[in-house]
Each structure stands twice: as structure tokens, then as C-alpha cells.
Amino acid sequence: MTDESKSKGWFSRLSDGLKKSTSKLTDGLTSIVTKRKLDDEMLQEIEDLLLSADVGYATSHRLVGALKKKRFQQDVTVEEVKATLAEDLTSILKPLEHSLTFEDKPTVVFMVGVNGSGKTTTTGKLAAQWKAEGQKVRVVAADTFRAAAVEQLSVWADRADVPLEKGAANSDAAALVYSSYETSISEHDDILIVDTAGRLHTKSTLMEELKKVVRVTQKLSEKAPHYTVLVLDANIGQNTIQQVKLFQEAVNVNGLIITKLDGTAKAGIIIQLADAFKLPIHYLGVGEGIEDLQSFEAAAFIENLLSLKSLVDR
């Protein structure tokens, strides 16, 4: 990856931002902590924090390098430094806050991603949420391969109280998606969510298959699919970059959902993602229940990442 060239954007902005010497977040709150010079030890502490959050070596190193340049040897507390960093990282991720809108009827939403990332569960949560917002939603069980994948989505469709389209085991997913889209059009749905089978981004046959499933929808509307959402597991480390890259190349991903953020994973990898792909983040998955879905808020996400405040109150 050509980190250097691509990152100029937010990274130089960040370096400028770090000049700000005070921050509303820190004043008062952290004065209990004794101030000391921003020395190598403190910088190491912050780098370790970033590394442990899966920010990645290169990005962590650069972030800390920028801190060092701007504030080295000033009297600060670790909490202050963290808070400054939090503000600046938040401003990087802020532009990624983006909820979905549904102008076309039906709007076709594809859920794609590697195995076990949370596509089916998130499909269920989204169906419930959008239905509650007054939309007419339909879901398609396009995973015709994995054992009991259809049954799994069928339970979610019941929970969300939306209709489910399904085919026989091992049947052609593309044909199913095409006919479901036709049904959705004639039934005047607002939203059609397609839950696809999990696949590793490196498996070219499976990626070709996915391309084909996506392509058939274009026979009915050249705007379809309106959204192709890549579902990412927050626990995954640096491989996430590869996943985004290859899925985007194959099916033109235009948004992300990050799941399993109710655990201790911080998904710091999205700082790298923000840099390299600039894809909006629509939602965060924060549990296995139907309501465990949050819209993405950069500030909360970063506070969780820097261990300032948890994303989910337990």
C-alpha cells in the first residue's frame, strides 16, 4: 500500500490539529493526574495503546511521531494527550458517518463479507430497524450453500416480521436474487436486503459468483444494487485491509458495517481504512440481539478505541 502518498490528506491535517494545546475534554477532568513531560515513555504508552487496538504498526508510529513533533517535552498528562488524539482522530472519521437513504423503491442492499463476519445477523437487525422506521422491507436468503443458513435468516425474518425469499439448498443464488427483486418490485417494497454467503476475498471462483449475483440485479435497474455493504468483524486484524480491497475491486463496495464491537475489540484498523478507501461506515454491531445496532458516531468510536469510554454500557 502506498501509505505515504494517499495519507497526505488527513495526516497533515492531523499534524496541524495536534498543535492545539488545550482541549475541552481534558480540562479539569484530568488535572488529578500529575502532569509530566511528554517524553518517550509516554509516547510509547500511547503507541502501545494504538497498537493494541489494531491501528497497525505504520499508522500508530506515524500518529505518535506527529504527537512527538508537536508536543514533545511540554507538560501534559497521558489523558490530555489521549484526548487531543481523540479529537483529531474523530475529525478524521467524522466524514465517514453516513446513514442510508432510500430514494429508489425498492432500494436493493447487498450484504457481503468473509465467513462468519455477521452478515445474516446484521440483515435481521437492519430489517427490524427499517421496518420500525416505517419502511416496507423484504429479505433474500442468498446463502444457498452453508448448512442451515436459510433457516437462520428465516428466524430473523420472523423476528423482524418481514417476508423472506428463499430457494432450495445449493440452488443458484443469482436466479433467486433476480426473481426476488422482481417480486419486490411488484410488491412495491421500499427495501430489499440480500444476505449473501460468506466467502474469503481470496477465492476467485466465489468472488466471480458474487459478481454474477450482483450483476443480475442490474438487468432490472441499472442503479441496482443501490448499496453494497461489506460486513467486517471488529476482531480481525490487518487482514481487514485486504478484505476491503478485494471486495471493493470485485463488487464495488460502497459502505461498511463493523460488528462485534460489544467485545473488547476496538477495530482501530478503520483509521487505516479511512485513509486508504474513504468508505462510509453505516452501522456498528454491538451484540447478538435484534436491537444491538448503532449508527456510526466517530466520537464514540474513538473514545472506545482509546479506552476513554466504552461503546456499550454494560
Added chain:
Amino acid sequence: MFSALSQKLTSILDKLKNRGSLTEDDVKGAMREVRIALLEADVALPVVRDFIAKATEKAIGQDVLKSITPGQMVVKIVHDTLVDVLGEAQELKLTHIPTVILMAGLQGSGKTTFSGKLAMYLQKRFSNKKILMESLDVYRPAAREQLKILAGQVGVTYAGYDSDKPVQIAEQALSKAKKEGYDVLILDTAGRLQIDDVLMQELEVVVKKTSPHEVLFVADSLIGQEAYTVAETFKQRIPLTGVVLTRVDGDGRGGAALSIRSVTGCPIRFLSVGEKLHELELFDPNRIADRILGMGDIVGLVERVTETLDQEESEALAKRMQKGLFDLNDFEKQLSNMLKMGGFGGIMNMLPGMSKLKDKIDETKIDEKVIHRQIAVIRSMTQKERKSPKLLNASRKRRIALGSGVEVQDVNRLLKQHQDMETIMKRMKKLGMSGLMKAGLKGLFNMK
């Protein structure tokens, strides 16, 4: 990306003019690059630290041989340390009837799929085993249905007790397995977060009620820094006996393998390499080490270096033996080689005129554990002591015993054995057998 580390190390170290042995400074510079490589491969930070300390210790003072560069030498040391920490593959043992095998791990890690794969593997490996499967996942929609379908595909029985209480289901499945004479009971569980106290407690109770012989931690090989915390907590709460890594068919660097192995101390047993039931492999530390270091060509490199080392080492040893010299350092090398080549018997068979001694040694029943222990004893000695064992008085022996975790009598036994060998070497020299010996040793060391 590939072989980036190898190139970096080469550029750092190969500038060195002083080609004697690796100094602390040389090694420190190199280890900074190793640290970065490990972090980029998703090895958890605390594990990276431990690993670097270990590899540094091994590398400092290492002689760099004429025929390889210092960069290659460090790559080999790092690689070997990695293979060492990753540990050997270990087969599951089905010694109990029924042998109860429990899966545990985070959501979506691949537990259910692996349960099916394991059933298929055991069925193929032991054609006559009766296998029972049961799913304790009453939470995720259609989770039990999923295992039932997989059991059907493999052709083993799925118990499917009707209850919403995992502990109850487990107990019923176990009593069925006992009553009906099943050899293996595979229990699949729901995915859970390590911080979910209620579900972790449930798992503890299942363990208590079923006393599984194997508790396998099933983890996604693509997992990042989280591997550490997650594995640590699972290990604290339930008695893990092994690790299974999934999605190894992807292009992940696999640092999780090192993190999880280090934290749990449990052997990695299987690699799951696909969605289909037959896509399962036994763990191979070399393959994972190569991946973590991101070096496609490292296998060749390591083999080359190993060959060179063995050759130079064996020539040196042969030369010393010709002179009738055989100190404890030589003895340690012999012992290490023995481990490589399958024990004393194997070696002695290859040495001409040694069959008598072989019988004697067979009598004393030396096994690998003993050899490991002996090596540990020698490593607890100072260089001086190794070169002249006569220095070893009672207090030194006590120190060595303490340092290597054995009794003083074990130290004595080792010294006696060394003395016997030394006597043989001396006798050989007198008998003029050195030429024969040299030929024997060459064959010995060249064979891997």
C-alpha cells in the same frame, strides 16, 4: 511484501565488517525490524515483547559462519525460535470411552463447521469409531439445525436433545454416549464473548458436568490483537487442551497462532482450511512460521543454513573426536542431534562398531524426555564447566540441578554418561578408528 523482513535484516546486518559473532548492537537493530514484522502479522503486543526477548537472547554471541551472512543467520534464529514457540503438532488421543471433546470460542470463529470436520476426520482416521455429536447452542438461530445437517453429511449420529438448557443437553448427550457405547462425543457450543460472564459461567458448568477430555479453543486465524485477551480469559475459565485455527485458507499472516499458543500454552492441533468438511489439516509449525514472517522463500533459506551449520558443525566435531576430545558441549550437540534423528538407537546404528554400546544404552531406556532434561542440565552449566567437567563440585552440582529443575543425582548420572562416552572416544583414537568414525559421523550429520 514477501521476504521484506529478510531483505531488511540483510541490509542492516550484512554491512557489518566484523564477521565474528553477533554483538548486542547488531542484534538489537535487527530485532527492531523483527518486531515490526511481527506486529504487521498481527502478533499481540505482549507476545511480541516476549518473543523478541527470547530471540535476542539466542542471537547474541552466536557465531556467524563463513558461508552464510549475518542477516541469514538472524533470520534463521528468529525462524527457529518461532517454530519452537509454536510447538509441535499433537494428535488428539482417544483413550477414553467415550472421549468427550468440547468446542469453545468467539462468535463465528468456526466451531460448528470444525465439529463436523473433526467427526469426518476421526471417522476416516479410525474407521471403527462410533461418534456422537450434540449442539449446546440454544441461542443463535438455527445453530443446532446447522450441526444436525453437518452430522448427516458426515454420517454420524446427532443427539439433538430437546431442551433450552445447554447444561442439561450436555448431560443427556453424555449419558446417551455412555449407555450406547459411543467412542467419541463431540459437543459444539454457542459462540460467546470472553467478557460475557453469564455465558462463560455456563461453559464452566458444562465442563464440570461432562469432564471433557479435550477442550478445544476454536479461533479465527485472521484475528488481530484481541487474540491475546480472548485466549487468556478462555484459558482462565475453562481447562483448554488444544487450539484450532480456522480460515487458514485466507491470506492472513496468522500472527494469532503465536499469540494464542503463547497465552494458552496449549498445542495447536488443527488448521481449518475451507468451508467444506474435508478441508482440515494437521498443524504444521513451519508453515505458520513462514507465514508470520511473510517470507515465501524462507523454507529454502533455512534449509540451506541448516545444512551448512550441520556440515561445519559435524566436521568440527569429527575433528575433535579424532583427537579424542569430547567435552560437555560436544555431548550437548550429540543429544540435540539425537532428538532430531529419533534417539540414541538411531545414531548408534549408524556408527560402525557401536552395536554393543547400543544394546547397553537400550537397556538404560533413554527416551526423549530424558534427553530434553539432559540438555537442560548441560545448559545450566557455565562454559568453563562444560569444557572441564572436573570443576563440578557438590555446590556447583546443586546449583545446576536447581537451575535445570532436576535432582543432583540426575546431574551425576549425566556426568557419568559423558565420561563413558569420552572414554569410548579416547579408546577409538587409540584403536585408530578415527577414519571410520569420521565417515560414520558424516553420514550421521548429513541425514536429516
